[in-house]
Structure formats: structure tokens, C-alpha cells
Amino acid sequence: MTVSEPIARPLTAKDPRLAPWRAFLLAHARVSRRLDEELRAEHDVSFAEYDALLTIAQAPDRRIRMGLLAEQVLLSKSGVTRLIDRLVGDGLVERSTCLSDARGAEAVLTERGLARLRAASRTHLRGISEHFLAIVDATDVEVLERTMTAVARRAGPGDSDPGICVTDVIDPQLPTGGR
Amino acid sequence: MTVSEPIARPLTAKDPRLAPWRAFLLAHARVSRRLDEELRAEHDVSFAEYDALLTIAQAPDRRIRMGLLAEQVLLSKSGVTRLIDRLVGDGLVERSTCLSDARGAEAVLTERGLARLRAASRTHLRGISEHFLAIVDATDVEVLERTMTAVARRAGPGDSDPGICVTDVIDPQLPTGGR
DNA sequence: TACGTGTTGTTGACGAAGCAACCATACTGC
DNA sequence: GCAGTATGGTTGCTTCGTCAACAACACGTA
Numbered sequence: 477m478t479v480s481e482p483i484a485r486p487l488t489a490k491d492p493r494l495a496p497w498r499a500f501l502l503a504h505a506r507v508s509r510r511l512d513e514e515l516r517a518e519h520d521v522s523f524a525e526y527d528a529l530l531t532i533a534q535a536p537d538r539r540i541r542m543g544l545l546a547e548q549v550l551l552s553k554s555g556v557t558r559l560i561d562r563l564v565g566d567g568l569v570e571r572s573t574c575l576s577d578a579r580g581a582e583a584v585l586t587e588r589g590l591a592r593l594r595a596a597s598r599t600h601l602r603g604i605s606e607h608f609l610a611i612v613d614a615t616d617v618e619v620l621e622r623t624m625t626a627v628a629r630r631a632g633p634g635d636s637d638p639g640i641c642v643t644d645v646i647d648p649q650l651p652t653g654g655r
Numbered sequence: 656m657t658v659s660e661p662i663a664r665p666l667t668a669k670d671p672r673l674a675p676w677r678a679f680l681l682a683h684a685r686v687s688r689r690l691d692e693e694l695r696a697e698h699d700v701s702f703a704e705y706d707a708l709l710t711i712a713q714a715p716d717r718r719i720r721m722g723l724l725a726e727q728v729l730l731s732k733s734g735v736t737r738l739i740d741r742l743v744g745d746g747l748v749e750r751s752t753c754l755s756d757a758r759g760a761e762a763v764l765t766e767r768g769l770a771r772l773r774a775a776s777r778t779h780l781r782g783i784s785e786h787f788l789a790i791v792d793a794t795d796v797e798v799l800e801r802t803m804t805a806v807a808r809r810a811g812p813g814d815s816d817p818g819i820c821v822t823d824v825i826d827p828q829l830p831t832g833g834r
Numbered sequence: 835t836a837c838g839t840g841t842t843g844t845t846g847a848c849g850a851a852g853c854a855a856c857c858a859t860a861c862t863g864c
Numbered sequence: 865g866c867a868g869t870a871t872g873g874t875t876g877c878t879t880c881g882t883c884a885a886c887a888a889c890a891c892g893t894a
Contacts, residue, residue, distance in 0.1 A: 493788060493796075494783065495800055496788075496796050496797075496799045496800035496803065497783050497787055497788070499799075499800050499803035499804045499807055500683070500787075500799065500803045501683075501687075501729075502729070502803070502807040503803040503804075503806040503807040503810070504679070504680075504683045505729045506806075506807050506810035506811055507806060507807075507810045508680075509810075510810050522850090524850085524851095541872085542872075542873060542874095543871090543872060543873080550680075550681070550684045551851075551852095552851070552852055552853080553852095553872080553873065553874085554851075554852065554853080554854095554873085554874070554875080555850080555851050555852070556873090557873065557874055557875085558850075558851075558874095559850090559851090562850095574872095577859080577860070577871095577872080578858080578859055578860080579858060579859040579860065579871070579872045579873070580859090580871095580872060580873080581872080581873065581874090604673065604676050607806065607809060607810045608676055608679075608806060609672060609675075609676070611802070611805045611806045611809050612802040612805065612806065616798050616801075616802050617672075617675050618675075619795050619798045619799070620675045620678075620679065620798070620799070620802060621674055621675035621678050622795075623790070623791040623795050623799060624675065624678035624679045624681070624682040625678045625682075626790045626791065627682040627685075627686060627786065627787060627790045627791065628678055628681040628682040628685050628686075630786060630790050631682070631685035631686045631688075631689050631786045632685055701880090703880085703881095720842085721842075721843060721844095722841090722842065722843080730881075730882095731881070731882055731883080732842080732843065732844085733843085733844075733845080733881075733882065733883080734880080734881050734882070735843090736843065736844055736845085737844095737880075737881075738880090738881095740844095741880095753842095756841090756842080756889080756890075757888080757889055757890085758841065758842045758843070758887095758888060758889045758890070759841090759842060759843075759889090760842080760843060760844090
């Protein structure tokens with residue numbers, strides 16, 4: 477964190493500094509697609525559904541309020557409503573009105589849901605291990621976690637301070653043809 | 656790449672080794688959402704549309720075959736068809752049948768599309784810089800690029816060798832309650 | 835030339851997710 | 865106790881993307 481230049485070089489559309497960003501996007505797209513495919517093929521559960529099941533399973537008493545679930549699985553309220561609808565349809569989750577707040581609803585994991593989650597976990601953990609952890613060695617994983625955490629935190633809700641930016645001056649010069 | 660242990664420790668659902676993976680997911684979700692919001696708000700273009708416009712602009716003669724475009728923007732063939740439909744509707748792109756292959760169609764960037772892209776680039780490059788490059792320092796960026804590239808490559812199409820995996824034995828033990 | 839096979843892109847049907855509007859319930863001050 | 869406001873979830877509508885089926889065309893071979 478010792479960038480002393482007042483203004484960094486402008487960032488253009490084919491700047492080499494964009495390479496890590498594009499690699500990041502590509503890695504995410506490919507890995508999450510793989511994981512999703514594996515989960516669907518082997519356990520008839522999508523990635524999002526798996527994530528929800530896991531989140532419910534980790535909550536106290538294996539039940540969780542809809543709103544909280546929405547936060548944790550990075551979905552909108554309505555998104556969660558529908559996701560839970562599907563899981564209820566499959567008998568993996570049950571809906572239960574909250575005792576302390578009659579407005580609230582809770583998603584409760586059923587035995588069937590737990591069994592499905594256990595089975596799917598094997599696939600999913602294997603997938604993460606195979607497509608992600610096995611590729612980056614230990615020291616890099618450490619860097620990765622640190623940087624990703626910082627990035628996530630910075631782009632999180634309720635943080636809109638631009639701070640010092642690489643592109644205080646921008647030259648979005650685009651190619652005029654030719655490769 | 657000097658892991659000499661025959662079998663690594665099993666990976667469980669709340670294993671600390673999952674932290675970087677979760678951070679990765681969270682970072683991607685938040686940053687790409689931010690970028691998309693900024694593009695829409697300031698230029699009425701989605702992230703996917705921007706990506707397509709840029710890809711077309713970088714192609715020779717600012718025109719590109721649909722199939723190739725699909726590969727580069729990580730979308731299905733039909734997805735690209737519809738994306739281009741929208742861009743054509745907005746006058747940012749034109750469709751043109753391929754001279755050398757009458758089956759093929761090409762997407763061609765219009766002047767309007769180029770102008771829009773130029774404008775949107777400012778926003779987008781600022782966003783990447785602000786939400787991504789500004790957060791990770793130079794040495795970490797290097798690690799990031801290297802690891803992300805490796806991960807993307809490994810999970811890419813036509814690569815299904817599991818190799819040595821962190822979880823050759825898995826213990827998907829799940830919490831039985833309590834946080 | 836004509837036929838079968840493989841590409842290339844579009845279309846129809848569908849699923850998943852978001853936003854905004856909406857109900858039901860909780861809280862707050864009077 | 866009772867308005868008025870805030871909060872938690874669901875629903876209608878729209879958007880966006882995928883898969884499967886299809887049409888149009890290219891190419892190899894007889």
C-alpha cells in the first residue's frame with residue numbers, strides 16, 4: 477500500500493492491467509458453471525439451491541429467516557421466496573411461520589434435505605478442491621483470500637467512497653481496426 | 656507444486672480452506688453487480704452488452720461472427736442472438752450476412768455503437784479500477800492474474816482430468832446445530 | 835449432379851432472478 | 865387503545881439466459 481504517485485497512468489480498453497480482471501471473470505464463469513453442472517448431474521440440485529441448503533443447515537436448529545437467508549446467499553427477497561418454493565416442492569425444506577414474529581417465515585431443513593445436502597456436499601467439495609484449491613498453491617491461496625476479501629468488502633453495500641483511483645484520468649481510446 | 660503428501664486432509668463443509676473460495680464468490684458477485692449498476696445508470700447498457708460491444712469493437716473491421724462472439728463473451732449461441740437483437744434494436748449494432756459463408760451472420764458495430772462504447776468505457780474502466788485494481792496492490796495483482804488464469808484454463812472446456820485432488824477422502828460432516 | 839452429414843444461427847418453450855407493488859404484522863407516539 | 869409508520873414476505877410483471885428443435889447452407893463422396 478505504498479502508491480505514492482498522485483495520479484496513476486490512465487487505463488485504456490486494452491491495457492495489460494485489465495488482464496487480471498478478465499482472468500478473474502473467466503475463472504469465475506468457468507468454475508461456477510462446472511460446479512453447477514456437476515451438482516445438477518449427480519444430485520439434481522443447482523448451485524444456488526445447494527448454497528441455500530448449506531446455509532440453512534449451518535443455521536441454529538437448521539432453520540433460518542427468509543431475509544437472513546437472502547443476505548447470505550446473495551439473492552433478492554423474491555429470489556429466495558422462489559428458491560425456497562422449489563426446495564419445498566422437492567421436499568427438501570419446509571416453511572414455518574416464525575414464533576416470535578408472525579410476519580416472518582422460516583425455512584427449515586427436512587431430513588430429506590439434509591440427506592440430499594450431505595450427498596451433494598461430496599460432489600461440491602470435490603469440485604471446489606479439483607477446480608480451485610488444487611490449482612493454486614498454498615501461498616497463493618493466502619493472497620487470494622486476502623485480496624478477495626478486501627475486494628468484496630470494498631464493493632459491499634454501503635461503501636461508496638471512490639478513494640484514490642487508478643483512473644483519475646481516462647483515455648478510453650479504442651482500436652480502430654486491425655488485430 | 657511440491658505437495659508430497661499422498662492424500663491431503665479431507666475437506667469438510669466448514670473447513671477454513673473454503674474461505675478463499677467463498678471470498679472469491681462474494682467478490683465476484685459484488686463487483687460485477689456494481690459494475691452492471693454503474694453501466695446501466697450512466698449509459699443504459701448492461702455489463703453483458705458492454706462486453707459484446709467491446710468484443711465487436713476489438714475485432715477486425717469492427718465486425719465479428721456470431722459464434723465467435725458467443726465464445727468470447729461466455730454466452731450460448733441463442734444468448735448471443737438475443738443480445739444482438741437488443742443491440743440492433745438500440746441501433747448500436749447491425750446484422751450482416753457473411754460474404755464467405757451464407758449461413759453465417761456477423762454483428763457489425765455502428766457509429767452509434769462505437770460512441771456508446773466509448774462513453775461507457777469511461778464508466779467501466781473507472782469501475783474496474785475503483786472496485787478491483789485499487790484494492791489489490793501490484794504484487795498481489797500478479798499472483799491473482801497467474802492463479803486466475805490457471806484456474807480458468809483448468810476448468811475450461813475440454814479438460815476433465817481430475818489429477819491429484821485435495822479431497823481424495825471426503826468427510827462431508829455437517830453441523831448438527833449450534834453456530 | 836445429388837445425397838447425406840456437419841455447421842451456423844434463429845426460434846419456441848422454459849426457468850431463474852430482479853423490481854415494484856402489495857398484504858400482513860409489528861412497533862411508536864399519542 | 866389507535867392511527868401512522870416500518871418491516872418481512874409474497875406476487876405480478878419483465879428481463880435475460882439456456883436447451884432443444886429447426887432451417888438454411890457448406891462440404892464430402894459416389
